[in-house]
Amino acid sequence: MTAVLETEKLGKRYGRRTWGLRECTLTLPQGRIIALVGPNGAGKTTLLHLAIGLLRPTEGQVRMFGEPVRIDQSSGLAQIGFVAQDHPLYRTFTVENLLHMGRSLNPRWDEAFAERRLEQLRIPLGHRAGKLSGGQQAQVSLTLALAKRPRLLVLDEPVSSLDPIARRDFMKSLVDAVADGELTVLLSSHVVSELERVCDHLVLLQDGHVRLAGSFEALLQSHRMLVGPRSDTSAPPGEVIAVSHGERHSNLLVRLPDDTEPHPQWEQHPISLEELVLAYLDQSVEAPARQLGPTEA
């Protein structure tokens, strides 16, 4: 696997006490759309900013395309497209001015692509950025980032301001952009339902730590919903992520160790990515799920 981004025990402390990210060790593959999810304050923006050299790590290492990321790097920036959370644009610039700036600053700039995309989106080149809607501003930011022809596109909450149709089209344009295998997209999002269709790799952060990371396929393979009688005293194998009880049955979402099959008393069901992510996110606001013991059954 060719790695785009590798981090090792990466950590960032703000001030004297607040750790935004801690012990983060990850290897992110090239040519994929990678979803970064986690509750508010989990460390998503911190990780994205460390990855592209906007923040200096307090501890650990981060490498992009095999090279250590430096805070003052300029050569690496041409390879990265970045759209920040509030997709800031120079408000008094017209869209045409922004294209002109992109042309002047980026050696691999693709003007034909940028103009075609904006025309498809019906965004007039003569309009000032500050007069566009929030969704249109997000689309202009994405167009500018894609027209750089980057190797890595980093998007912090790109779809939060988009309506459902614009959100779907936005995600589709990411799928088209990675189709030739050269571009990797790393995007943070709270809109979990959108991710399963377009992303193929997940990183889930919780309290500044990596809780889950891997391809969707591997993660869905290693997690099951087990349904069994409520009185069952055989403890299920693996880590219990979430538990719910009906009158007679218990439903357990578990993470199974490799090649482990649960006791036949537990009926197994596959789960969706949304169910998986929501179960983990739920853990961060409630007490962690516990292993069901005989006395609780």
Ligand SMILES: Nc1ncnc2c1ncn2[C@@H]1O[C@H](COP(=O)(O)OP(=O)(O)OP(=O)(O)O)[C@@H](O)[C@H]1O
């Ligand atoms: N500039 C800062 N100064 C102090 N603490 C910060 C700063 N930026 C982030 N933090 C803290 O670091 C932690 C992680 O924040 P971060 O913004 O990375 O989370 P996030 O997952 O992107 O959150 P959200 O989903 O709300 O955007 C939080 O506890 C936050 O309060």
